[in-house]
Amino acid sequence: MRKLVSTGSPWESKVGYSRAVVIGNxxxxSGTSGEGEDVYAQTRNALQTIEKVLAENGFALADVVQSRLAVADFDHWEDAARAHGEAYGEIRPAFSLVHALPFVEDAILVEVEAVAVRASA
Known part of the structure; x- marks a missing residue:
């Protein structure tokens, strides 16, 4: 069964995507941007949104097996990586860091994606 998850972003209907898709476990x-004045703050906020989406759908941050950071200004990749490390600590999912030029809105400095899998009961 395929469950589509929306957070109400206007981009979801404009572009034709879901915030998340749940299939089985x-x-x-999807790429999730955050609010804040700098890369660190936006990354932390995006990760908080991801954690909320996970929890609302029966997952935990500890279930994340893959994460991707896309950073617009690569001079600040370490700020994004620091926020990522604080959130994932010992979870240590598979990880990619990419440089994106530019995002659809100038205010967006970073996007975070995640894939999570619940362990079978």
Missing amino acids: AIFI
Whole structure:
């Protein structure tokens, strides 16, 4: 069964995507931007949104098996990586860090994606 998850972003209907898609014991979370004045703050906020989407769908941050950071200004990749490390600590999912030029809105400095899998009961 395929469950589509929306957070009400106007981009979801404009572009034709879901914030997340749940299939069985897996959830795939789309690129998620955050609010804040700098890369660190936006990354932390995006990760909080991801954690909320996970929890609302029966997953935990500890279930994340893959994460991707896309950073617009690569001079600040370490700020995004620091926020990522604080959130994932010992979870240590598979990880990619990419440089994106530019995002659709100038205010967006970073996007975070995640894939999580619940362990079978």
